[in-house]
Amino acid sequence: MATEHPHAWAADAIRRLREHDRRTLPTPLRPLPLPSAFARGDIRVYVKDESAHPTGSMKHRLVRAMFAQAIADGAIQRDTPVIAATGGAVAVAGARLANLLGLDFTAVVPAKTPSEVLARIEREGGRWQPGERPPAAVQEEARELAARLGGHFLDHFGDAERAVAGCGEPTIADEIFGQLSDEPYPIPEWIVTGIGTGATSATVGRHLRRHGHSTRLAAVDPENSAYFPAWASGCADYATGMPSRIPGIGRPRTEPGFLPAVIDLVVPVPDAASIAALRWLNSAAGPAGGLAAGPATGTALWGTLHLVARMREAGTRGGVVLVMGDTADPYRTTHLDPGWVRSQGLDPAPYEADLERFARTGEWRTHRA
Numbered sequence: 374m375a376t377e378h379p380h381a382w383a384a385d386a387i388r389r390l391r392e393h394d395r396r397t398l399p400t401p402l403r404p405l406p407l408p409s410a411f412a413r414g415d416i417r418v419y420v421k422d423e424s425a426h427p428t429g430s431m432k433h434r435l436v437r438a439m440f441a442q443a444i445a446d447g448a449i450q451r452d453t454p455v456i457a458a459t460g461g462a463v464a465v466a467g468a469r470l471a472n473l474l475g476l477d478f479t480a481v482v483p484a485k486t487p488s489e490v491l492a493r494i495e496r497e498g499g500r501w502q503p504g505e506r507p508p509a510a511v512q513e514e515a516r517e518l519a520a521r522l523g524g525h526f527l528d529h530f531g532d533a534e535r536a537v538a539g540c541g542e543p544t545i546a547d548e549i550f551g552q553l554s555d556e557p558y559p560i561p562e563w564i565v566t567g568i569g570t571g572a573t574s575a576t577v578g579r580h581l582r583r584h585g586h587s588t589r590l591a592a593v594d595p596e597n598s599a600y601f602p603a604w605a606s607g608c609a610d611y612a613t614g615m616p617s618r619i620p621g622i623g624r625p626r627t628e629p630g631f632l633p634a635v636i637d638l639v640v641p642v643p644d645a646a647s648i649a650a651l652r653w654l655n656s657a658a659g660p661a662g663g664l665a666a667g668p669a670t671g672t673a674l675w676g677t678l679h680l681v682a683r684m685r686e687a688g689t690r691g692g693v694v695l696v697m698g699d700t701a702d703p704y705r706t707t708h709l710d711p712g713w714v715r716s717q718g719l720d721p722a723p724y725e726a727d728l729e730r731f732a733r734t735g736e737w738r739t740h741r742a
């Protein structure tokens with residue numbers, strides 16, 4: 374390094390993160406064809422494909438922003454070990470980015486973390502250790518480990534939203550509006566996403582206000598999650614204490630990054646409906662002719678069809694963008710496996726019939742209605 378000024382390592386690390394981005398950003402925005410029975414061409418649905426990040430999940434974007442923020446804050450320096458608390462996509466992205474920056478990375482993982490994820494953390498150059506306390510306590514354990522090692526705790530529930538807001542890079546919302554600028558409806562009617570840390574919905578909601586767009590933000594929420602009841606009741610610290618079955622979205626309690634005031638509508642989606650929509654997306658007979666999306670995208674599609682049907686009823690034309698957070702690959706033996714779905718007591722059949730009717734007739738009427 375020619376410039377050994379006091380911030381030389383940080384400057385070089387930020388440069389490496391930017392270079393890393395250049396290869397994959399913006400992530401693609403693709404049309405999702407509606408069934409021909411429905412489509413009159415005046416409603417268009419798009420998928421923002423966040424599975425195109427190098428580690429296959431939208432968490433890559435959040436973790437990248439957290440690294441940039443912690444480096445700018447001086448919390449991560451040359452030789453600072455980085456610790457995360459999860460057996461999910463944040464750990465895989467954390468391992469990849471720590472490796473890029475030459476930093477040690479350890480994930481404290483909950484006891485039931487699939488061996489496949491552990492193998493991926495290792496392949497990305499990271500380490501993992503099982504949490505010794507109940508799953509809800511892995512965050513505390515990781516924080517303590519970071520303190521013992523003089524390391525940095527990558528707290529995605531606490532910090533992702535703030536990091537994305539402050540990192541000064543183009544956000545997912547900047548990308549979406551840039552990509553829609555040449556489309557028939559450059560300003561969509563709706564953007565649809567799930568809520569995990571809350572960072573993505575907060576980023577989109579802020580963008581809409583800052584830019585004065587008429588687009589509304591809809592969040593989809595799975596069973597057992599605290600977000601829908603918190604949004605509907607106005608009780609910001611709502612807790613269900615129950616885990617979500619849809620990976621990446623839905624939480625037992627509201628997280629600090631959740632900004633209910635910028636969300637126009639929260640749509641609660643039954644888990645069996647998420648599975649039905651997931652199967653439809655992944656099947657060759659589905660709207661995209663086989664889109665290898667993960668379960669949370671099924672949830673988002675269910676919410677999207679609800680909105681599209683409302684638009685059609687009201688005679689509204691325009692676009693709807695749904696965020697695809699990850700790919701099907703990690704879920705072949707779980708959510709995409711009929712035996713696993715049955716073992717969870719879920720019956721997607723009635724919801725599959727709803728989708729089938731929609732595809733055939735263009736009529737959206739859920740069997741409960």
Ligand SMILES: *Cc1c(COP(=O)(O)O)cnc(C)c1O
Pocket residue numbers: 430431432435462567568569570571572573574620621622667669670697698699
């Ligand atoms: C994390 C996640 C989300 C939600 O994003 P947040 O910004 O954390 O709210 C949606 N889909 C998938 C697949 C995710 O992993």
